[in-house]
Amino acid sequence: MGVFSALTTAVSGMTAQSYALENISGNIANSRTAGYKRVDTTFADLVPDAALNRQIAGSVAAFSQATNSIQGDLNATRIDTNVAINGDGFFVVDQRASGVGANTQFANQNLYTRRGDFDFDANGYLVNGAGYYLKGLKIDQVTGQLIGTQPEVLRITKEQFPAKATTSIEYRANIPAYPKTNRADSTAPGSELLDGTSVSAGGAAPYDAVLGQNITNFLSSSIPGGSVTVYDELGRATSVELRWAKTANATPGDPAAVPPVPAVEDTWSLFVAQNTGAGTGQVAYVKATDNITFGPTGQMTSPADGNIALPDITIGGTRVQGINLTTGGNGLTQNGDVSGQIDARSIRQDGYTAGTLDRVSVSAEGQVIGTFSNGQVVALAQLSVARFNADNALKRLDGGAFEETIESGPPIIGLGTSQLVGGSVEQSNTDIADEFSKMIVTQQAYSANTKVITTAQEMLSSVFNIIR
Known part of the structure; x- marks a missing residue:
């Protein structure tokens, strides 16, 4: 034997x-x-x-x-939709069951892979080189919140990103305590203030306006505050020009007088150009309703919330309405400036025109980031990454995919301590x-x-x- x-x-x-x-x-x-x-x-x-x-x-x-738990080298491919996992985890993918194009039907089975050479097919699906379709969660482009809780096959189409009307202009600037207007004369106190004769009632509107015949006097007693392009609801752009005019210098006041004389702070008015080529009787500039005042330290005291409501006007046929000039409370100051001009440090607005998707990339947190032709960068989806307590107990399938088993345990969705590397692929x-x-x-x-x-x-x- x-x-x-x-x-x-x-x-x-x-x-x-x-x-x-x-x-x-x-x-x-x-x-x-x-x-x-x-x-x-x-x-x-x-x-x-x-x-x-x-x-x-x-x-x-x-x-x-x-x-399965031993990572291969990461190789940069320069393809934005390629992505590699640096650490533990697997991409969640699915297989096509039937149909083509927009009518593609999927197996609705979660499979797992480390193969991240994903790229767009003709229908906007992200497919890797082995034919597996990437899954994740869509992100609401308005709220930024995830849509749903279960991974689904991602489809990103090149639809238009809607326009957004401007509602806020971030304004950071220093206004000179003594504006050097064309009329300003250091030997004539008050000559730097707005020439009141250049401003008249703007018809039935509850604010003052500069008419066409008074443009020259107004420009001589005001200083430019910068300009910014804003957008209406349809994404049509128009330029908003700002001008500042000082209307009162600070005086201490006399509470003992009869009647008491109140103290006066440095006071300014903000004007918005409506039609700089206006003729006689036509409105050229419109004054914002709020007066802007500054205390002795140069800090803005009014409006208290730091927001200045711009007037609703029509510029070149485009309606500009509902816009606030936001200063953040301390973004607008009045300090001495030898130039006597506005020092605008930041003028930014929150509107934009409609745009189309230009490129897609993946962040380290697994967000699919879309860059649009209008300059907007928006998170479109969140990739689903699954981790297992026993990676090496997964069942191998063709094309570098794996299937959950009893021995591997259920998937744990989330990156954990891992990171995603966009524009790269993990090698063997x-x-x-x-x-x-x-x-x-x-x-x-x-x-x-x-x-x-x-x-x-x-x-x-x-x-x-x-x-x-």
Whole structure:
């Protein structure tokens, strides 16, 4: 029985080494496959039951050993939609079941992969090189909140991004305590103030206006405050020009007088150009309703909330309405300035015209970021990344995909401590040099088992020769 057992054991050894060689062959063949995880071979001895002093070495069995938790090198591809996971986790993907184009039907089964060479197909789906469709959660472009809780196949189309009307102009500037207007004369106190004759009642509107015949006087007693392009509801652009005019200098007041004389702070008025080419009787500039006052330290004291409501006007046929000039409370100051002009540090508005999707990229947090032709950068979707308590217990599928098993445990959705690297792809974790080393060892082990068979055959021949 010993010789025959040796033959059986040698055969099991050859089978195990053949199995190992098959895995080595597959690893080498996929050494350039994106996201591939090599399969190592582990061996287990098979010991027959026997008395303690009669136990033998036994035969051998070979088993696969996954390396799903071993990361491959990250390779930059410069393709914005390519993405790699730096750390634990798998992309959640799905397979096409039937249909084409917008009518594509999916298997509605969550599969998992590290292969991140995703790119857009003709219908806006993100598909990797093995044909798996990327899944995630859409993001509401208005609220920025995630839509839904279960990953779905992402489809990003190049639809127009709607226009947004301007509602706020962020204004950060310093206004000179002494404005050097064309009429200002340091020897004539009050000459720097607004020439009241240039401003008249603007018809039935509840604010003052500068008419066409008074433009010259008005420009001589005011200073430019900058201009900004704003947008209406349809995304039509128009330029808003601002001018500032000081209307009163600070006076201490006399509370003991009869009647008491109140203190006066430095007071300014803001005007918006409606038609700088206005003729006689036509409105050229319109005054904002609020007066702007500054305390002795140069800080704005009114309006208290720091917001100045611009008048509703029509500029070149475009209606400009509902816009606030926001200063943030301390963004608008009145300090001495030798130039005597407005020092505008920031004039930014929140409106924009309609735009189309120009490019898509992926952030480190897994957000799909869309850059539009109107300059807007918006989060469109959140990629779903799944982690497992036992990565190496996932079942392998074609194309570098994996399937959940009882042994792997359920997926844990979320990046955890991992990060996504856009414009990159994870390469195979196969080490060619290591595989060739294992191949040599496997070949030697296989040859040694064949030698056992040869020796056993010689021993059997000797037994047969006894009979002769």
